[in-house]
Amino acid sequence: MIRVVDLYKGFGAQQVLKGVNLELAAGKITTIVGTSGCGKTVLLKHLNALLLPDRGQVLVDGVDITKLGQKDLYQIRGRFGVLFQGAALLDSLTIFDNVAFPLREKTEMSETQIHKKVEERLEQVGLGGMGYKHPAELSGGMKKRAGLARALVMDPEIVLFDEPTTGLDPVLATGIHQLIARTQEIFGFTGVVVSHTIPQVFEISDYVALLANGVIEEINPTGKFQSSQSPLVQQFIRGETEGPIEAL
Amino acid sequence: MLFFLSQIGRFTLRQLREMGRMFLFLISALALVFRPPAKIRLIIYHIKTIGVDSLSVVLLSGFFTGMVIGFQGYYSLKKLNAESWLGSATALGLLRELGPVLSAFMVTGRTGSAMAAELGTMRATEQIDALYSMAINPVKYLVSPRLIASLIAMPLLTAIFDVVGIYGAYLVGVRLLGVSSGSFFSGMESNVVFNDVYSGLVKSLSFGLIITWICCYKGFHAPPMATGVSQATTESVVLSFVLILVWDYFLTSVLL
Numbered sequence: 045m046i047r048v049v050d051l052y053k054g055f056g057a058q059q060v061l062k063g064v065n066l067e068l069a070a071g072k073i074t075t076i077v078g079t080s081g082c083g084k085t086v087l088l089k090h091l092n093a094l095l096l097p098d099r100g101q102v103l104v105d106g107v108d109i110t111k112l113g114q115k116d117l118y119q120i121r122g123r124f125g126v127l128f129q130g131a132a133l134l135d136s137l138t139i140f141d142n143v144a145f146p147l148r149e150k151t152e153m154s155e156t157q158i159h160k161k162v163e164e165r166l167e168q169v170g171l172g173g174m175g176y177k178h179p180a181e182l183s184g185g186m187k188k189r190a191g192l193a194r195a196l197v198m199d200p201e202i203v204l205f206d207e208p209t210t211g212l213d214p215v216l217a218t219g220i221h222q223l224i225a226r227t228q229e230i231f232g233f234t235g236v237v238v239s240h241t242i243p244q245v246f247e248i249s250d251y252v253a254l255l256a257n258g259v260i261e262e263i264n265p266t267g268k269f270q271s272s273q274s275p276l277v278q279q280f281i282r283g284e285t286e287g288p289i290e291a292l
Numbered sequence: 293m294l295f296f297l298s299q300i301g302r303f304t305l306r307q308l309r310e311m312g313r314m315f316l317f318l319i320s321a322l323a324l325v326f327r328p329p330a331k332i333r334l335i336i337y338h339i340k341t342i343g344v345d346s347l348s349v350v351l352l353s354g355f356f357t358g359m360v361i362g363f364q365g366y367y368s369l370k371k372l373n374a375e376s377w378l379g380s381a382t383a384l385g386l387l388r389e390l391g392p393v394l395s396a397f398m399v400t401g402r403t404g405s406a407m408a409a410e411l412g413t414m415r416a417t418e419q420i421d422a423l424y425s426m427a428i429n430p431v432k433y434l435v436s437p438r439l440i441a442s443l444i445a446m447p448l449l450t451a452i453f454d455v456v457g458i459y460g461a462y463l464v465g466v467r468l469l470g471v472s473s474g475s476f477f478s479g480m481e482s483n484v485v486f487n488d489v490y491s492g493l494v495k496s497l498s499f500g501l502i503i504t505w506i507c508c509y510k511g512f513h514a515p516p517m518a519t520g521v522s523q524a525t526t527e528s529v530v531l532s533f534v535l536i537l538v539w540d541y542f543l544t545s546v547l548l
Binding site: 089092094114118119121122124125126128129130132133134135145146149150198204 | 417421425426429
């Protein structure tokens with residue numbers, strides 16, 4: 045469904061992605077792990093063309109989305125849902141209006157239908173009856189859940205999760221992971237999770253990819269990834285300071 | 293020497309590129325105004341933030357500007373034995389020049405800076421990216437309604453500034469310094485023509501466009517960090533002030 049081919053991206057003199065090749069399995073959750081600042085979010089933002097590469101392709105069902113015009117690009121983006129690192133809820137709107145926002149803007153649904161669907165999604169993420177609140181009144185975990193409800197409200201085929209548990213305590217982090225797994229089971233979307241919360245994130249992942257040195261060093265089914273003999277993978281999983289990944 | 297020249301060249305190219313981006317941004321925002329659906333509720337909301345919320349500062353500055361003109365005008369005209377011209381001098385000065393320019397400055401400080409800060413914060417907290425990812429054009433949602441709102445609100449604010457300013461000058465000139473009320477208003481009636489009102493209207497419309505364009509552009513493209521937002525806010529205010537004055541010169545030379 046999504047294939048990244050020889051992707052390069054730099055910012056000024058700093059080259060972040062140096063030829064990323066990656067294939068994401070449809071209907072499965074693939075987690076991209078890597079050290080902080082290695083380019084995971086940059087890679088994720090290329091998947092729905094929020095960032096454009098210096099070189100390379102991002103193929104969605106065989107269509108290179110880096111070459112699309114605005115109209116076609118918006119059409120492709122309509123197939124994606126995104127949960128941003130800080131949830132990126134619109135400050136000026138209530139939680140209900142945030143979740144209803146894409147429905148009001150992109151569909152012809154009546155207010156009654158929108159109300160029903162939004163309440164349903166809010167219930168699914170455990171925020172039933174909280175729609176009247178503004179983002180500023182919510183805790184970090186609640187914001188993430190509201191962001192997830194918004195990401196899922198258009199029934200997307202592909203959902204991108206940018207560090208969904210960053211800044212959350214372990215209990216909340218596990219709750220969010222379970223929520224991602226549960227919603228993936230319900231909706232069957234293709235999930236791409238960027239995270240460095242290991243090993244917890246392995247529990248919800250079908251595949252794990254390690255991004256290091258600007259390339260995907262390894263991608264494998266979760267079990268195989270965990271037992272990989274690659275020194276890079278093992279150092280990352282064990283969190284050791286000695287090894288091929290420089291700690292500081 | 294070669295290094296110095298290359299630095300100048302690089303700087304010039306960077307500025308030209310930035311200007312090109314700014315004009316493309318404006319063209320895109322204006323074009324999206326005409327693409328349905330019209331964001332009526334957003335336009336009304338922004339008329340409130342640009343117009344109603346700036347009203348108190350426009351009233352206050354208009355009133356005191358008028359009173360200062362009353363004093364200064366009386367002092368200058370008295371030397372020529374022409375105090376009776378105070379009304380027309382005040383009205384012409386306010387309608388043609390001070391009303392549009394000063395109310396534009398007030399709106400820049402009160403609302404333009406807030407626009408830049410709000411959009412800059414939305415950029416830093418990925419809210420603009422979120423709009424893109426929902427396949428919603430952020431320029432249509434965030435900028436175009438503000439453009440229309442400012443085109444509606446700015447002439448009204450300027451008109452209010454003019455009226456309050458004339459009243460301030462009347463209080464000082466007629467009530468305080470003893471200029472005849474009849475000559476104050478009859479001079480105004482006989483010397484102010486439609487072209488003076490039209491000139492102020494054209495200026496206020498274009499200043500409204502400049503403020504929203506510059507402040508939205510700077511906020512929209514702010515570097516995604518706290519210093520980026522503050523830098524965008526400062527730049528938007530300074531650039532708006534400068535462009536208002538430069539554009540005022542060109543318009544005055546054309547409309548005079």
